[in-house]
Amino acid sequence: MTVPDGRSFIEEGSPAHDFFVVTGGRVKIFTLLPDGRRQITGFAEGGDFLGLAASKSYAFGAEALGTAVLCRFPHASMQRLTARFPNLEHRLRQEASRELSLLQARMTLLGRKTARERLATFLMERIRLLGAACQETPHQIELDLPMPRTDIADYLGLTIETVSRVLSAFKREGLISIRNITHITIMQFERISAIAEGLE
Amino acid sequence: MTVPDGRSFIEEGSPAHDFFVVTGGRVKIFTLLPDGRRQITGFAEGGDFLGLAASKSYAFGAEALGTAVLCRFPHASMQRLTARFPNLEHRLRQEASRELSLLQARMTLLGRKTARERLATFLMERIRLLGAACQETPHQIELDLPMPRTDIADYLGLTIETVSRVLSAFKREGLISIRNITHITIMQFERISAIAEGLE
DNA sequence: CGCGAGCTTGAAACGGATCAATGACAGTGG
DNA sequence: CCACTGTCATTGATCCGTTTCAAGCTCGCG
Structure with a gap:
């Protein structure tokens, strides 16, 4: 199943028939309030499961972030699978x-x-996502943020403007450098880590 | 296992050896920041499981809210149980x-x-917790809040003062009435429900 | 009756939101 | 190749909800 950028493929509250596994690209998961306020509860990518938080109906909506590729498992076939492979x-x-x-x-x-702590935590999350590759290079980590600022804001419970301002402040303080919208370089890993934990 | 009021029995980050089931009383589950800020992630009571969010070590702390009674299952014996009863x-x-x-x-x-929406949602949660008993009485629902204001605040991401102020405002507006610290009567279920959903 | 923990209330400060303008690109068509 | 356009990001000024700080209040308990 290939889902084009921006296409929503799970409607919050709709009956939950399927279970998904993300095999390629990225997906955002969110819940909405009636007036349109949105909270992104997570980003999923290659290998991530999607649909654990569902009983009768989905507790969340989901939408492709860039082109995404998914495997869809109807609940019935999941049950067949778990019956055959108890380990699953x-x-x-x-x-x-x-x-x-x-x-x-x-x-x-x-x-x-605080807003600073949220952004710092977010950056740390993205770094951790890179895997062990960065453990050897304590400084100067290249990061790309595939999602627009709006998504970062809705993920962190902030507004676009605050996200933008805090990133600018981090740049001004020499903690990061911003090549272009999606590419950020971590200049002072330790300090960002400290901010993330609320120590600064 | 009986745990006296206020006693902490799971330390965040400590090695996770056991799985718990709450059989009596209540328990609060929380995470801490180094400087003491606290987020209560849930309250557990009779029948609730405790310890699902744990792999090697606990991702949360837990503390009795009033005297609590628990069943402790070492992970090893859980494995024996799941082996014997695959349904588990x-x-x-x-x-x-x-x-x-x-x-x-x-x-x-x-x-x-917003703060109002959070408190309204909290009240709705407590009502739902009463079970179907209240479905027949659309108005005038008796509620008791076994936790102190501090815990409500840390649960909703607010301060004590804001919790207190919003409850007072609800009272002033005739949405609830407050007999004493722990006992609240819901006077206008529908409006509180609307506020909770962000419709007011 | 008096003490103290927990709660409420008030005044002021502050962080983040909102509103508004400007800037940086990428894509389009002349 | 370069205006034109629209989208997304940045920056600035102001506003507002919540926090913070500081008293009082309530009520159970010794």
Whole structure:
């Protein structure tokens, strides 16, 4: 299943028939308030599961961020699979547990962190996502942010303007440098990490 | 296992050896920032599971709210149980999914709702917790809030003062009446529900 | 009766939101 | 190749909701 940029493929509240696995590209997951306020609850990419937070109906909407490729598993066939491979059930629970831990951290971010701390945490998340590749280079990490500022704002519970201002401030302070909209270089990993933890 | 009021029995970040089920009383679950800021990520009571958001170490702390009674299952014995009763694994995943849905809604609350909306949502949550008993009485619902204001504040990402002020405002507007600190009566269910959804 | 923890209320400060203008590109068509 | 256009990002000025700081208040309990 290939989903073009910006196309929504899960409607919040619609009956949950399928389970998805993201195999290529990226996807954003969000919930909406009636007046249009949006909270992005996560970004999913290659290998991520989608649809664990669903019983009868989806508790979230989902939309492609760039062109995305998905595998769709109707619930019926998932049940057949878990019956055949009992380990899968365990795997799914593990995945759900991992999600739960992440969401708890994100609740602390949304409920208790300042705008600076949120952005710093966001950058740290993106760095961690790069994997071990960056562990050897403590400074000067290249980062690209595939999502527009609007999505970053809705992910962090801020407005575009605040996101933009804080990133500019980080640049002014020499913590990062901004080549262009999507490409950022981390100049002072340690300090950003400290800000993320609320130590500065 | 009986835990006295205020006693912490899970330390955030400590190695996760056990899985818990709350059998009596109440428990609060939270994460901390180094400088002491706290986000309560949930309250658990009779029948709730505790410890799904844990892999190697706990992603949260937990503390009794009033005297609580728990069943402790070391991970090893959980594995024995899931091996013997394969359905249990499915049950656990279900529970994790339910949690995930709840947390997504709470992220929208923390990231996008105003103080009034947060309190209204909180009241709706407590009402829903009463079960079907209140469905027949659309108005005048008795509610008791077993947790102190500090906990409500840390749960909603607000300060005590704001919680207090908003509740007072609700009272002034005739939406609720406050007998004493822990006992509240819902006077206008519909309007509170509307505020919770962000429609007012 | 008096003490203290927890709650409420008031005044002032502040961080982030909102409103508004400008800037940087990428894509289009002349 | 270069205006033109529209989208997205940045920057500035102001506003507002929530926090912070500082008193009072309530009420259970010794």
